[in-house]
Amino acid sequence: xxxxxxxxxxxxxxxxxxxxxxxxxxxxxxxxxxxxxxxxxxxxxxxxxxxxxxxxxxxxxxxxxxxxxxxxxxxxxxxxxxxxxxxxxxxxxxxxxxxxxxxxxxxxxxxxxxxxxxxxxxxxxxxxxxxxxxxxxxxxxxxxxxxxxxxxxxxxxxxxxxxxxxxxxxxxxxxxxxxxxxxxxxxxxxxxxxxxxxxxxxxxxxxxxxxxxxxxxxxxxxxxxxxxxxxxxxxxxxxxxxxxxxxxxxxxxxxxxxxx
Numbered sequence: 720x721x722x723x724x725x726x727x728x729x730x731x732x733x734x735x736x737x738x739x740x741x742x743x744x745x746x747x748x749x750x751x752x753x754x755x756x757x758x759x760x761x762x763x764x765x766x767x768x769x770x771x772x773x774x775x776x777x778x779x780x781x782x783x784x785x786x787x788x789x790x791x792x793x794x795x796x797x798x799x800x801x802x803x804x805x806x807x808x809x810x811x812x813x814x815x816x817x818x819x820x821x822x823x824x825x826x827x828x829x830x831x832x833x834x835x836x837x838x839x840x841x842x843x844x845x846x847x848x849x850x851x852x853x854x855x856x857x858x859x860x861x862x863x864x865x866x867x868x869x870x871x872x873x874x875x876x877x878x879x880x881x882x883x884x885x886x887x888x889x890x891x892x893x894x895x896x897x898x899x900x901x902x903x904x905x906x907x908x909x910x911x912x913x914x915x916x917x918x919x920x921x922x923x924x925x926x927x928x929x930x931x932x933x934x935x936x937x938x939x940x941x942x943x944x945x946x947x948x949x950x951x952x953x954x955x956x957x958x959x960x961x962x963x964x965x966x967x968x969x970x971x972x973x974x975x976x977x978x979x
Contacts, residue, residue, distance in 0.1 A: 748788075749787075749788055749789060750788055750789050750790075750791050751779075751782070751783050751786060751788040751789070751790050751791070751810055751811070752791045752792075752793055752808070752809035752810045752811075753779045753790055753791065753792050753793065753809055753810070753811055753812070753813050753814075754793050754795050754800055754803055754804055754808065754809040754811070754812045754813075754814060755771070755775065755776070755779075755792050755793070755794060755795070755812075755813065755814040756794070756795060756796065756797040756800060756814050756815075757771060757792075757794045758797075758888040758889055758890050759773075759797075759814070759815055759862075759889050759910065760773060760889075760890070760910070760913060760914075761773050761774055761909070761910070761913040761969050761970075762774050762775045762814070762815040762909060762910065763775045763776055763814055763815070764890075771792050773969070774833070774909070774965060774966070774969040774970075775813050775814060775815060776792070777965045777968075777969075778813060778832060778956075778962065778965060779792070779813045781956055781961050781962075781965070782813075782936075782949060782952050782953065782956070785952035785955055785956065786948060786949075786952055791809075793808055793809045795808070795809075796887060797814075797862065797863070797864050797865065797887070798863055798864045798887065800812060800814065801825070801826075804826075804937070804938075804939060805939065810938065810942075810945060811936050811937060811938045811942075811945065811949065812826075812936065812937045812938075813936050815835075815907060815909065815910075815934055816934055816935060816936070816937050817835060817866045817907070817932035817933070817934055818831055818932065818933055818934065818935045819866060819932060822937070825940055826937040826938070826939070826940060827937065827938045827939065827940050827941070827942055827943055827946040828935045828936070828937050828946070829935045829936040829937075829946055829949045829950040829953055830935060830950055830953055830954070831933030831934060831935045831978045832933075832934060832935060832936070832953050832956075832957070832962060832975060832978075833909065833933065833934045833962075833966065833974050833975050833978070834908075834931065834933050834934075834974045834975070834977075834978045834979065835907050835908050835909050835931070835932050835933055835934050835974075836907075836908050836927070836929060836930070836931045836932055837866065837867050837870060837905060837906070837907065837908070837927055837929045837932065838905070838906065838907075838908050838911050838924050838925060838926055838927055839851065839854070839903050839904070839905055839924070839925040839926075839927060840893075840896060840903065840904045840905075840906060840911050840914065840915070840922055840923075840924060840925075841896075841902065841903050841904075841922070841923060841925060842896065842897075842899070842921060842922060842923075843920065843921055843922060843923050845902065845903070845923075848902070848903055848925055849925060850925065850926075850927060850928065851870075851874055851905075851927045851928065851929070852878060854871075854874055854878065854880055854902075854903055854905075855878035855879065855880065856879070856880070856881045857880055857881055857902040857903055858880065858881050858882045858883075858884065858900070858901045858902045858903075859871060859874075859875075859880045859882070859883055859884070859901065859902065859903050859904075859905065860883075860884040860885070860886060860892045860895055860896065860901040860903070860904050860905075861884075861885055861886070861892065861904065861905050861906070862885070862886055862887070862888065862889045862892055862906070863885040863886060863887055865906075865907075866932055867905040867906055867907070868885060870905065870929060871883065871905050881902075884901060889906065889910060892904050892906070893914060896922075897921065903925075905927075907932075908924075909934070909970070909974070911924045912924070912970055913969070913970070916970075916971065931979045933978045933979065936949050936953070957975065957976075962975040963975055963976065
C-alpha cells in the first residue's frame with residue numbers, strides 16, 4: 720500500500736509540474752510578458768548594446784510600473800506576432816499595433832496611446848510622387864504583414880505598380896529605399912517621422928488620404944481583465960504626463976494627446 724501510495728503521489732507531482740510548465744504567459748502574476756518585433760525603430764529595436772529601446776519599450780515599462788509588474792519582452796517576427804499571442808507566448812502585444820476594425824474581431828484592444836497613419840517615404844530628389852495614386856508604375860516596398868502591406872495590395876490592384884516588394888523587417892525596406900532599389904516605402908507615420916528627422920537631406924514624407932490608424936495595446940480576445948487593467952494604466956499615464964514626456968523624447972512633439 721505504501722509503495723502504491725508513493726507511486727500515486729509521484730504521479731500527481733509529475734502531472735502538477737507538467738501543468739505548471741505548460742501554463743499560459745500570464746502564469747506569473749508578477750510578470751507582464753510583452754510581444755514585440757524589435758526591428759521597428761524608433762518604436763522597438765535593439766540599441767548598440769543589444770538592449771531593447773524605443774518608444775513602445777518605454778511605454779511598456781511605464782505600464783508595468785503602474786501595474787506593479789516586471790516587464791519581460793518576447794521578441795517575435797511580425798509575421799508570427801498574432802499566432803504567438805494565441806499560443807500564450809506572451810500576455811499582450813505592445814509593438815506599434817494599429818487599431819483596425821478587422822483586428823478588433825480577434826483582439827481585445829486598449830484605448831489608443833499614440834496617433835498614427837500611413838504615409839509614403841521617398842528620397843528627397845524623387846519627382847512625381849505626391850499621393851498614393853502616384854505609385855503607379857513605381858517600385859514600391861513595405862514591411863510584410865502590416866496594415867501598409869494590406870493597403871498597398873489594394874493600390875496595386877487599382878493602379879498597378881511596376882514592382883511590389885515585401886520585406887520581413889522595416890530596416891530592410893528602409894535600406895532598399897536608401898540605396899535606390901525601390902522608389903517608395905509605405906509605412907507608419909511614427910516610423911517615417913523618426914527616419915526623416917535623422918536624415919532630412921535624404922528623405923521626405925508624402926501624406927496619403929488613408930484613414931488614421933492610432934496604435935493600441937492588444938491582448939487575446941477573451942482576456943478582457945488584462946485589457947481593462949492596461950487601459951486604466953494608460954489613462955493614468957496620459958493624465959500624469961508620462962506618455963507626453965516619452966513622445967516628446969522620441970518624436971520631438973506630443974503625439975499622445977487628441978488622438979483621432
